Amino acid sequence: xxxxxxxxxxxxxxxxxxxxxxxxxxxxxxxxxxxxxxxxxxxxxxxxxxxxxxxxxxxxxxxxxxxxxxxxxxxxxxxxxxxxxxxxxxxxxxxxxxxxxxxxxxxxxxxxxxxxxxxxxxxxxxxxxxxxxxxxxxxxxxxxxxxxxxxxxxxxxxxxxxxxxxxxxxxxxxxxxxxxxxxxxxxxxxxxxxxxxxxxxxxxxxxxxxxxxxxxxxxxxxxxxxxxxxxxxxxxxxxxxxxxxxxxxxxxxxxxxxxxxxxxxxxxxxxxxxxxxxxxxxxxxxxxxxxxxxxxxxxxxxxxxxxxx
Ligand SMILES: [Zn+2]
Numbered sequence: 001x002x003x004x005x006x007x008x009x010x011x012x013x014x015x016x017x018x019x020x021x022x023x024x025x026x027x028x029x030x031x032x033x034x035x036x037x038x039x040x041x042x043x044x045x046x047x048x049x050x051x052x053x054x055x056x057x058x059x060x061x062x063x064x065x066x067x068x069x070x071x072x073x074x075x076x077x078x079x080x081x082x083x084x085x086x087x088x089x090x091x092x093x094x095x096x097x098x099x100x101x102x103x104x105x106x107x108x109x110x111x112x113x114x115x116x117x118x119x120x121x122x123x124x125x126x127x128x129x130x131x132x133x134x135x136x137x138x139x140x141x142x143x144x145x146x147x148x149x150x151x152x153x154x155x156x157x158x159x160x161x162x163x164x165x166x167x168x169x170x171x172x173x174x175x176x177x178x179x180x181x182x183x184x185x186x187x188x189x190x191x192x193x194x195x196x197x198x199x200x201x202x203x204x205x206x207x208x209x210x211x212x213x214x215x216x217x218x219x220x221x222x223x224x225x226x227x228x229x230x231x232x233x234x235x236x237x238x239x240x241x242x243x244x245x246x247x248x249x250x251x252x253x254x255x256x257x258x259x260x261x262x263x264x265x266x267x268x269x270x271x272x273x274x275x276x277x278x279x280x281x282x283x284x285x286x287x288x289x290x291x292x293x294x295x296x297x298x299x300x301x302x303x304x305x306x307x308x309x
Pocket of ligand 1: 192262
């Protein structure tokens with residue numbers, strides 16, 4: 001089975017501990033990914049937590065260095081993706097594909113020049129904020145209805161689109177979302193967010209936001225964090241969010257963005273990425289094989305085939 005997931009914090013976490021990407025006791029590692037899926041694609045987030053805001057650029061560069069060192073150690077089963085040709089080569093050889101993302105724009109230091117350098121370092125997805133305000137935008141936990149993007153944030157989005165970096169609206173304030181939708185001319189992502197109608201958490205998307213992402217050709221990655229799923233979350237709760245997002249946005253707008261190694265708990269019955277096929281079995285019973293394949297991989301694959309050159 002194919003698999004495409006747009007958010008994990010694994011590389012940021014193992015940079016701190018020195019653990020290996022191939023085998024660790026976290027939610028996600030390459031050993032598990034390669035045993036469960038056929039040529040899976042995983043987006044790895046370089047996340048800056050508030051503790052590191054003052055040294056964000058230094059830290060992001062070191063996390064990216066760690067990612068490439070781990071990629072090199074595992075090159076027989078793993079390949080970093082800069083281009084569509086890289087993705088195709090990995091599919092052909094059955095290797096895992098890795099895509100780099102920046103979560104929280106602090107390492108950019110408000111500078112489009114640094115964004116261009118990060119593009120050269122392999123970054124293809126970028127969010128302006130994590131939960132809090134920075135010089136680019138207001139995040140979900142630090143916003144009032146009047147707070148969206150800054151001028152620097154707008155300039156950053158324009159540069160992302162011209163480079164071929166997909167903007168990510170997960171963690172962005174509601175006003176920021178609508179301002180981003182106005183500025184962006186190309187499809188954009190919500191890499192790890194659920195439906196606010198099902199679970200009223202500001203990290204989740206309203207139906208209107210789901211519709212806008214879908215109409216623009218974007219895709220939403222389902223997040224497995226119980227706080228964004230709802231009380232007593234299990235596979236049926238994940239299914240409810242999936243059903244709602246498909247109802248609101250249609251068959252092409254949903255994928256997976258599990259948030260592995262970024263969350264301190266997971267739904268009942270899910271412990272690692274090895275349990276994802278159980279979710280897909282439930283999807284298949286509910287939505288059928290074709291729709292399940294679109295959620296598991298097809299929709300994000302489509303998105304990235306257009307993004308990557
Ligand atoms: Zn996140």
